Amino acid sequence: xxxxxxxxxxxxxxxxxxxxxxxxxxxxxxxxxxxxxxxxxxxxxxxxxxxxxxxxxxxxxxxxxxxxxxxxxxxxxxxxxxxxxxxxxxxxxxxxxxxxxxxxxxxxxxxxxxxxxxxxxxxxxxxxxxxxxxxxxxxxxxxxxxxxxxxxxxxxxxxxxxxxxxxxxxxxxxxxxxxxxxxxxxxxxxxxxxxxxxxxxxxxxxxxxxxxxxxxxxxxxxxxxxxxxxxxxxxxxxxxxxxxxxxxxxxxxxxxxxxxxxxxxxxxxxxxxxxxxxxxxxxxxxxxxxxxxxxxxxxxxxxxxxxxxxxxxxxxxxxxxxxxxxxxxxxxxxxxxxxxxxxxxxxxxxxxxxxxxxxxxxxxxxxxxxxxxxxxxxxxxxxxxxxxxxxxxxxxxxxxxxxxxxxxxxxxxxxxxxxxxxxxxxxxxxxxxxxxxxxxxxxxxxxxxxxxxxxxxxxxxxxxxxxxxxxxxxxxxxxxxxxxxxxxxxxxxxxxxxxxxxxxxxxxxxxxxxxxxxxxxxxxxxxxxxxxxxxxxxxxxxxxxxxxxxxxxxxxxxxxxxxxxxxxxxxxxxxxxxxxxxxxxxxxxxxxxxxxxxxxxxxxxxxxxxxxxxxxxxxxxxxxxxxxxxxxxxxxxxxxxxxxxxxxxxxxxxxxxxxxxxxxxxxxxxxxxxxxxxxxxxxxxxxxxxxxxxxxxxxxxxxxxxxxxxxxxxxxxxxxxxxxxxxxxxxxxxxxxxxxxxxxxxxxxxxxxxxxxxxxxxxxxxxxxxxxxxxxxxxxxxxxxxxxxxxxxxxxxxxxxxxxxxxxx
Numbered sequence: 066x067x068x069x070x071x072x073x074x075x076x077x078x079x080x081x082x083x084x085x086x087x088x089x090x091x092x093x094x095x096x097x098x099x100x101x102x103x104x105x106x107x108x109x110x111x112x113x114x115x116x117x118x119x120x121x122x123x124x125x126x127x128x129x130x131x132x133x134x135x136x137x138x139x140x141x142x143x144x145x146x147x148x149x150x151x152x153x154x155x156x157x158x159x160x161x162x163x164x165x166x167x168x169x170x171x172x173x174x175x176x177x178x179x180x181x182x183x184x185x186x187x188x189x190x191x192x193x194x195x196x197x198x199x200x201x202x203x204x205x206x207x208x209x210x211x212x213x214x215x216x217x218x219x220x221x222x223x224x225x226x227x228x229x230x231x232x233x234x235x236x237x238x239x240x241x242x243x244x245x246x247x248x249x250x251x252x253x254x255x256x257x258x259x260x261x262x263x264x265x266x267x268x269x270x271x272x273x274x275x276x277x278x279x280x281x282x283x284x285x286x287x288x289x290x291x292x293x294x295x296x297x298x299x300x301x302x303x304x305x306x307x308x309x310x311x312x313x314x315x316x317x318x319x320x321x322x323x324x325x326x327x328x329x330x331x332x333x334x335x336x337x338x339x340x341x342x343x344x345x346x347x348x349x350x351x352x353x354x355x356x357x358x359x360x361x362x363x364x365x366x367x368x369x370x371x372x373x374x375x376x377x378x379x380x381x382x383x384x385x386x387x388x389x390x391x392x393x394x395x396x397x398x399x400x401x402x403x404x405x406x407x408x409x410x411x412x413x414x415x416x417x418x419x420x421x422x423x424x425x426x427x428x429x430x431x432x433x434x435x436x437x438x439x440x441x442x443x444x445x446x447x448x449x450x451x452x453x454x455x456x457x458x459x460x461x462x463x464x465x466x467x468x469x470x471x472x473x474x475x476x477x478x479x480x481x482x483x484x485x486x487x488x489x490x491x492x493x494x495x496x497x498x499x500x501x502x503x504x505x506x507x508x509x510x511x512x513x514x515x516x517x518x519x520x521x522x523x524x525x526x527x528x529x530x531x532x533x534x535x536x537x538x539x540x541x542x543x544x545x546x547x548x549x550x551x552x553x554x555x556x557x558x559x560x561x562x563x564x565x566x567x568x569x570x571x572x573x574x575x576x577x578x579x580x581x582x583x584x585x586x587x588x589x590x591x592x593x594x595x596x597x598x599x600x601x602x603x604x605x606x607x608x609x610x611x612x613x614x615x616x617x618x619x620x621x622x623x624x625x626x627x628x629x630x631x632x633x634x635x636x637x638x639x640x641x642x643x644x645x646x647x648x649x650x651x652x653x654x655x656x657x658x659x660x661x662x663x664x665x666x667x668x669x670x671x672x673x674x675x676x677x678x679x680x681x682x683x684x685x686x687x688x689x690x691x692x693x694x695x696x697x698x699x700x701x702x703x704x705x706x707x708x709x710x711x712x713x714x715x716x717x718x719x720x721x722x723x724x725x726x727x728x729x730x731x732x733x734x735x736x737x738x739x740x741x742x743x744x745x746x747x748x749x750x751x752x753x754x755x756x757x758x759x760x761x762x763x764x765x766x767x768x769x770x771x772x773x774x775x776x777x778x779x780x781x782x783x784x785x786x787x788x789x790x791x792x793x794x795x796x797x798x799x800x801x802x803x804x805x806x807x808x809x810x811x812x813x814x815x816x817x818x819x820x821x822x823x824x825x826x827x828x829x830x831x832x833x834x835x836x837x838x839x840x841x842x843x844x845x846x847x848x849x850x851x852x853x854x855x856x857x858x859x860x861x862x863x864x865x866x867x868x869x870x871x872x873x874x
Contacts, residue, residue, distance in 0.1 A: 104334075104336070104379075105336050105339065107336065107454070108334070108336045108377070108451070109390070109394065110394060111391075111394050111395075111396065111447075112394070112395075112443075112446045112447040112449070112450035112451070120274060120462060120463075120466065120468065120471075121274055121275075121276065121462075121463040121466040121488070121490060122274050122275055122276070122449075122460040122461060122462060122463060123275075123276050123277075123278055123460065123461045123463050124275055124276070124277050124278070124314055124459060124460055124461075125277075125278055125279075125280040125312070125313045125314070125461075126261065126277055126278065126279050126280060126313065126314050126315075126316055127280050127281045127283070127308045127309070127313045127314070127315050127316065128257055128279065128281070128282040128283065128316045128318070129283050129285060129302070129306045129308075129315060129316065129317045129318070130250070130251060130252055130257075130282065130283065130284045130285065130318050130352060131250070131285045131287060131290045131291050131302060131306075131317065131318060131319050131320075131352075132248055132249060132250035132251035132252075132284065132285070132286060132291055132320070132352070133189060133190070133241075133248075133249050133250060133286070133287070133288040133291035133292070133320060134244065134245060134246060134247060134248055134249070134286060134288065135188045135189040135190075135241055135242045135243065135244065135245045135247050135249055135288070136188065136210065136242045136243045136244065136245030136246075136247070137186065137187070137188040137242070137245060137246075137247045138186075138187065138188070138210040138211045138212075138242050138243075138245075139183055139184065139185045139186065139187070139210070139211040140183070140184050140187050140191070140208060140209070140210060140211075140216065140242065141181065141182065141183040141184075141208070141209050141210075141211075142157070142180075142181070142182045142183075142184075142193065142206060142207075142208050143179070143180075143181050143206050143207055143208075143209075144179070144180050144181075144182075144195075144204055144205070144206035145177070145178070145179040145180075145204065145205050145206060146173045146176075146177065146178055146197075146202065146203070146204045147176070147177060147201070147202065147203045147204075147221065148176040148177055149176075149197075149199035149201045149202035149203070150173040150174070150175060150176050150177075150178060150199075150202070151198070151199055151202075152196075152197075152198045152199070152810055152845055152846050153172070153173040153195070153196060153197040153198070153199070153202055153204070154170040154171060154172040154173065154195075154196050154846060154869075154871075155170070155171055155193060155194060155195045155196065155204075156169075156170045156171070156193075156194050157184065157191060157192075157193050157194075158191060158192050158193075158194065159187075159189070159191055160189065160190035160191055160192055160239070160292075160320055160321040160326070161189060161190070161249055161250055161320045161321065161351070161352070161353055162353055162358070163351075163353070166184055166187070166191070167182075167184070169781070169868070169869060170196075170846075170869050170871070172846070172869075187242055188242050188245065188247040188249055189241055189242060189247070189249030189250075189320065190239065190240070190241040190249070190291075190292055190320055190321060191239070191240060191241065191242075192237050192238060192239045192240070192326055193208070193217075193237070193238040193239075193240070194235055194236070194237055194238075195224075195235065195236045195237075195238070196234055196235050196786075196846070196871055197224075197228065197234060197235075197236070198234045198844070198845055200228075201225075202228070203221035203224045203225050203228070204221075204224050204236075205219060205220045205221045205223075205224060206218070206219065207219070208238075208240050210242060210243060214243065216240040216241070216242065216243065217238055217239075217240035219238065224236060233786075233844075233873045234844065234873075235786075235873070237326055239292075239323060239326075241288075241292075244288065248286075249291070249320055250291055250318070250319065250320040250352045251284060251286075252318065252352045252355050252356055254282050256355060256356050256357050257279070257282055257355050258279065259357065259360070260354075260355040260356075260360075260365060260368055261277055261278075261279055263360065263365060263366075263368075263369070263747075264277055264368065264369050264372065265277055266747065267366070267369055267427060267438060267439045267440060268440065268445070270439050271439050271440045271441055271442060271444075271445065272442050272445070272513050272514060273440065273445045274445060274449060275376075275445070275448070275460070276463070277372075280313050281308065281313075283306065283308075285302075285306065287302070290302040290319065291319055291320045292319065292320055292321055292322075292323040293319050293321065293322040293323055293324065293349075294323055296322065296324070296349070297324055300345075302317065303317070303344055303345060303347070304344055307343075307344040307347065310343050310344055310345075310346045310347060311338070311343050311346065311456050311458050311459060312458050312459060313459075314347070314348065314372070314375060314459060315346075315347040315348070316347070316348045316350070316368075316372075317347055317348065317349040317350070318349075318350055318351065318352035318355060319349065319350075319351060319352065320351070320352065321351055322351075328351075329350060329351055329354065329367045329371075330348065330349060330350025330351060330354065330367055330368075330370070330371040331348070331349050331350070331371065331374070332348045332350075332370070332371035332372060332373065332374025332375035332376075333345060333346050333347055333348070333349075333374070333375055334374055334375070334377060334451075335375065335376070335377055335451050335452065335454070335455035335456045335459075336377075336451070336454075336455050338455050338456060339455070346375070346456065347375070348368075348371045348372060348374075348375050349371075350367065350368065350371050351367075354367040354368045355368055361434075362433075362434070363432060363433040363434030363435070363436075364432045364433075366427050366438040369427045369438070369440075370427050370428060373427055373428050373440070373444070373448070376448035376451060376452060377447055377448050377450070377451025377452065377455075378393070378395075378428050378444055378447060378448060378451075379393040379394065379428070380393060380404070380428050380429070380430075381393050381395075381398045381399075381401065381423050381426050381428045381429050382400075382401050382402070382403055382404050382405075382429065382430075384400075385400065385401070385402045385403070385415070386400050386401070386402050386414070386415035386417065386418065387400070388400065388417070388418060391418075392415075393428070394447060395441065395443040395444050395446075395447050396443050397441045397442060397443035397444075398423050398426060398428075398441055398443065398444065399415070399418055399419065399420030399421060399422065399423050400415040400418040401414045401415055401422035401423065401429075402414035402415055404429060404430040405422050405424045405429050405430060405431050406430055406431060406432065406784065406787075406790055407424070407431065407433070407790060407792050407831055408424050408425070408431050408433055408435035408436035409424060409831065410424060410425075410761050410762075412424065423441075424436055425437055425438055425439060425761070426438070426439065426440065426441070426444075427439060427440055428440075428444070432783075432784075433783070433792075434748075434750070434751075435750055435763055436761075437747070437748060437759055437761075463488075465484070465486055465487045465488060466487065466488045466489075466490055467479050467482070467483060467487060467488075467489055467490070468489075468490045468491075468492065469489060469490070469491045469492065469496070470492065470494070471492065475496065475498060476489065476491060476496055476498055476500055476510070476520065477498055477500050477501070479491075480500065480502065480503050480505070480508065480510070481503055483503070483505055483508055484505065485505055485506045485507055485508075486506070486507040486508075487505075487507075487508055487509075488508075488509040488510075488511055489508065489509070489510050489511065490511050490513075491510070491511065491512045491513065491518055491543075491544070492513055492518070493513045493514075493517035493518050494517075494518065494519075495519045495521055496518075496519065496520050496521065497521045497522075497523050498520060498521075498522075498528075499522055499523075499525060499526040499527060499528065499530070499549075500520070500528065500529045500530065501530050501532075501535075502529065502530065502531040502532070502535040502536075502537070502538065503535060503536075504534060504535045504536050505536055506536040507536070507539050508536070508538050508539065509538065509539055509540040509541075509542075510538060510540070510541045510542075510544075511540070511542055511543050512542065512543030512544035513543060514543050514570065515543065515544055515545040515570060515571055515572040515605075516545075518543060518544050518545070519544065519545040519547060520544050520545070520546055520547070521547055521548045522546075522547070522548045522549035522550065522556075522557075522576070523548055524548050524549075524550045525550065526549070526550070526551055527549045527551050527553075527555055527556060527557070527558070527559050527578075528546045528547070528548070528549040528556075528557050528558060528576065529541070529546065529557070529558045529559070530555070530558075530559050531558075531559060531560040531561060531562065532559075532561055533561040533562075533587075533589050535561075537560055537561075537562035537563075537564060537566055538560075538566060539565070539566060539567065540566070540567040540568075540569070541558070541566075541567075541568055541569075541571070542567065542568070542569040542570045542571065543569075543570050543571070544571055544572075545571070545572040545574065546558060546571060546572070546573050546574070546576065546583075547572075547573075547574045547575050547576065548575055548576065549576040549577070549578070550576070550577045550578075551577075551578050551579075552578075552579060553578060553579060554578050554579055554580045554581050554585040554587070554619070554621055555578050555580075555581045555584060555585035555619075556576030556577045556578035556581070556582050556583065556609065556610075556611075557573045557576035557582070557583045557584055557609065558573070558583075558584045558585075559578075559581070559584075559585050559587070560584070560585070560586050560587065560597075561587040561589050562586065562587070562588075562589065562597050563588070563589060563596065563597050564597065564598065565598045565599075565600075566586075566597075566598070566599055566600070567600045567602070568584070568599065568600070568601045568602070568604060569600070569601070569602040569603055569604065570602075570603050570604070571603075571604045571605070572604070572605045572607070573604065573605065573606045573607070573609060573617070574605070574606075574607045574608045574609065575607075575608045575609065576609045576610075577609070577610045577611070577612070578611055578612075579611065579612050579613045580611050580612075580613040580614050580615045580619045580621060580641075580647065581611060581615045581618060581619030581621065581647075582609035582610045582611040582615065582616045582617065582637065582638075582639070583606045583609035583616070583617045583618055583637065584606075584617075584618050584619075585615070585618075585619045585620075585621050586599050586618075586619075586620055586621070586625050586627070587621040587622050587625075588620070588621070588622040588623045588624045588625040588650070588652070588653070589622065596624040596625065596626050596652070596729075597624065597625045597626070598626055598628075598735055598736075599625065599626070599627040599628070600627075600628045600630070601618070601627060601628065601629045601630070601632055602628075602629075602630040602631060602632070603630070603631050603632070603757050604632045604633075604757055605632070605633045605635075605704055605757045605758075606618060606632070606633070606634045606635070606637055606645070607633070607634075607635050607636050607637065607702075607704060608636050608637065609637045609638075610637070610638045610639070611638075611639040611640065611641065611643075611647075612639075612640050612641075613639065613640065613641045614639055614641040614642045614643050614647040614649070614671065615639060615642075615643045615646060615647030615671075616637035616638045616639035616643065616644040616645065616665060616666075617634045617637035617644070617645050617646055617665065618634075618645070618646040618647070619643065619646065619647040619648075620647070620648045620649075620650065620653040620655070620672075621650065622650055623650050623651045623652045623653065624651070624652035624653070625648075625650070625652075625653045626652075626653070626654055626655070626728075626729070626735070626736055627648070627654075627655040627656075628655070628656050628658070628736055628740065629655060629656065629657045629658065629660055630658045630659060630660075630740070630741065631658070631659045631660060631716070631753065631754075631755075631756065631757055631759075632657075632660045632661075632756070632757055633660065633661045633662075633663075633704050633756040633757040633758070634646065634660075634661070634662045634663070634665055634669065635661065635662075635663050635664050635665065635698065635701075635704055636664050636665070636701060637665045637666075638665070638666050638667075639666070639667065642667065642668060642671040643668065643670065643671030643672070644665035644666045644667055644668055644669060645662050645665035645668075645669040645670055646662075646669075646670055646671070646672075646675075647671045647672060648671070648672030648674060648675060649671065649672045649673070652728070653672065653674065654672075654674035654675070654676070654724070654728050655672070655674070655675050655676070656676045656677075656678070656722055656724065656736055656740065657675065657676065657677040657678065657680055657688075658677075658678050658679060658680070658716075658717075658720050658722075658740060658741055659678075659679050659680065659716035659717065659720070659741065659753050659754075659755050659756075660677070660680040660681075660755060660756060661680065661681045661682075661696050661704075661712055661755050661756040661757075662677075662680065662681070662682045662683065663681065663682075663683045663695075663696055664683060665683075669682060669683055669684070669686075670682070670686060674728055676688060676722070676724050677689070677691055678690065678717070678720050678722070679691075679715070679716050679717040679720060679755065680692070680755060681693070681694060681696055681711070681712050681715070681755050681756075690717070692711065692712070692715060692755070694711040694712075695711075696710055696711070696712045696755070696756065697709055697710040697711070697712075698710075704756070704757070704758065705758045705760065706754060706756065706758060706760045706762070708760075708762045710754075710760070710762075712754055712755035712756055713750065713754050713760055713762050713763065714750040714751045714752045714753075714754060714763055714827075715752070715754065715755050716748075716752055716753035716754055716755045717741065717752060717753065718741065718742070718743040718748070718752055718753055719739070719741060719742055719743070720739070720740055720741035721738060721739050721740075722736060722737055722738065722739075722740045723737070724736070724737065741753075750762070750763035751763060751827050763827070774796035774797065774798050774825065774826070774827060775798065776796065776798055777795075777796060777797065777798050777853070777864035777866075778795060778796040779793075779794075779795045779851050779866040779868060780793070780794040780795065781868060782849070782868065782870040785870045785871060786870070786871040786872065786873045787834075787870065787871070787872060787873065788834070788844075788872060788873040789833055789834040789835075789841070789872070790831055790832070790833055790834070791831070791832055791834075791870060792829050792830070792831050793805065793818070793829065793830050793831070793832065793849055794827075794828065794829040795828050795829070795851055796826075796827055796828070797823060797824070797825045797826060797828060797853065798825060798864075799825050799854070800822070800823060800824040800825050801822065801823070801853045801854050802821070802822050802823075802853065802854075803819050803820075803821065803822070803823045803851065803852070803853045804817070804819065804820050804850075804851070804852045804853070805817075805818040805819040805830060805849065805850070805851050805852075806818065806849065806850050806852075807832060807847055807848070807849050808847065808848045808849070808850065809842075809845065809846075809847060809848075810845060810846045810847070810848070812848075814837075815836045815837070815842060815847065816832065816835065816836050816837050817837060818830050818832060818849075832849075834872050842872065843872075844871075844872045844873055845871070845872060846869055846870075846871055847869070847870050847871075847872060848867050848868070848869055848870075849867065849868055849870065850865065850866070850867040851864065851865065851866055852864070852865045853865075
């Protein structure tokens with residue numbers, strides 16, 4: 066960035082009010098509707114489920130990726146303010162990412178000041194936001210490219226006209242860099258696929274009946290459509306690109322919406338099909354929310370949010386604390402008085418309704434990586450009802466799914482009747498069974514979650530037995546497996562196999578066997594027949610016992626390789642070795658990632674080839690980033706983490722596994738390289754937690770010095786501008802007394818946010834735009850300052866920094 070100080074030049078990107086055209090009433094769209102007059106009476110009711118809740122449905126997606134091609138150039142802004150400069154400032158934004166491309170807001174400091182500013186290497190649409198709180202303030206200016214082609218220009222009269230129509234003392238001036246060869250908004254197919262994976266992940270985590278599949282991805286170059294310039298009159302892109310809209314959910318992406326720069330997307334509710342042409346039933350959204358970048362920044366769930374609207378969901382805060390509507394016509398989403406923007410689980414804005422505000426719900430407005438976003442069972446029920454009412458052709462019943470007890474009374478009957486590749490979905494309940502797995506390939510056994518779906522062996526035999534004459538399952542997930550008892554191997558689950566299997570989202574508890582009290586995997590392959598590849602993910606092993614080896618888990622016979630990701634082994638016992646896990650036969654090895662292994666007797670791990678990474682192991686273990694600290698479980702029975710647990714945020718979102726390749730049979734080298742590569746969509750806080758349960762907490766204090774910040778830092782506020790909440794994040798390299806104070810633009814103290822001693826760590830605090838007296842402050846520019854340490858006694862461990870923020874009307 067180059068600044069010409071002879072002509073002080075400011076850049077702000079905003080949408081010019083004169084270019085914002087009014088949509089016709091029929092098709093005017095925002096994200097969700099709040100008005101009883103807009104939402105038809107038929108949609109203002111609680112779901113009446115007419116289909117079986119435990120059936121599974123596929124929804125196909127057609128992506129219309131509309132992008133532009135622009136010149137790649139330096140841009141230069143020349144701005145001049147009149148005599149009313151007080152409080153005026155500006156900032157330039159990239160329209161696609163919504164990132165500002167200056168270091169911070171630039172402020173006018175004197176009357177009739179001119180500022181020149183060059184920003185290098187830009188392409189595509191941008192907007193300049195000029196904040197001018199004085200009613201008579203006017204900023205004239207123009208913007209050029211590196212060849213002095215004028216990209217935008219305006220005079221004082223234009224500015225005053227635009228300002229008179231603004232409710233925020235801001236003018237937004239849009240421009241782009243002109244046509245060229247640089248793509249903007251052309252999201253790669255690989256990133257779209259990952260966005261759909263995240264959408265399915267959030268649905269699967271809440272027992273959703275829906276599974277989303279990509280039908281087609283269509284990339285369309287049109288610079289006009291890419292900024293939504295047809296979305297207020299001609300609707301050319303919608304008419305031309307809409308693809309079987311009542312059978313395939315269309316997802317249109319653009320760079321931005323020129324008529325509303327703050328709009329992230331619109332999911333058209335299905336009830337509009339009663340009066341609109343079906344081509345208008347779709348999701349239109351900014352393409353940034355499909356990208357890996359948005360996932361890293363914790364705002365990718367805007368895609369999930371708009372899909373939710375298209376399936377009949379309202380905002381969770383739609384009708385506030387109203388108990389008659391329960392806020393959104395869904396009973397299991399707590400009511401809240403207003404939209405939340407910050408991940409603060411302690412907020413309860415409707416105290417008359419049980420439950421705090423649902424800050425981790427996709428249909429709220431929370432952004433950032435701190436909350437692990439999702440849906441509720443009730444929301445899925447409403448979506449299923451709404452689709453049946455208005456667009457039943459959108460969903461396809463997945464024929465290769467059977468349900469227990471809806472289709473079959475017992476799990477055994479469902480397995481015995483299943484065909485190759487079927488999924489058996491088990492509804493909540495306790496099933497007292499000793500299951501013998503059939504010789505049917507590719508079966509998946511999926512429960513509704515370990516808290517609600519229990520298979521009880523009744524202490525009479527193994528809970529699940531997969532012999533060598535059966536075809537091993539491809540997946541078992543979503544159950545508590547308990548009370549198995551055998552004098553043989555594998556009290557909870559015995560699997561004899563080669564090939565691949567996934568065991569996920571399970572609780573394996575209170576089972577007993579001669580070895581592998583919880584689970585045993587027996588390799589029946591070898592150098593000529595192949596390995597058993599076992600992935601164990603988000604599984605709790607607790608209270609299991611082996612009269613021989615391997616209280617929780619045991620690999621028996623040869624060539625069993627196991628990947629443990631985010632597992633908890635606690636309180637398991639063995640009379641021999643490996644109270645937690647036993648891996649000792651030829652070719653057996655295990656990689657352990659982001660896990661907790663604690664209080665297993667006589668020892669936690671047994672075997673020569675165990676490779677832990679980023680895990681908490683009692684008494685320590687040779688590995689990568691291994692902790693030895695009490696995990697602070699809620700109790701011996703509840704292995705979730707307390708708020709003060711050192712395991713919170715102590716895992717790693719990226720783990721590259723490097724083990725001796727000679728351990729693996731040639732051609733079977735499946736467990737090497739990157740084994741964990743997560744975005745914040747898959748965890749809350751600053752990093753994944755260790756163990757099977759991702760907690761709702763972030764690391765409260767730096768309990769582990771190894772994860773303390775490397776330097777002091779004060780981050781820009783988010784959101785900024787804001788109204789009325791913003792979050793101030795900061796890093797403390799060392800503990801000490803911390804002051805964080807808000808000042809107005811004249812330097813007068815407004816609010817003391819923090820005045821206390823804090824330990825080292827990653828911190829945040831929220832300001833609600835109120836002063837020390839509790840009174841709401843006026844819109845305008847504010848400063849916030851952090852001070853810690855004493856520079857006269859310890860300059861290396863003192864820190865002071867100030868940043869700006871803007872409170873909007």
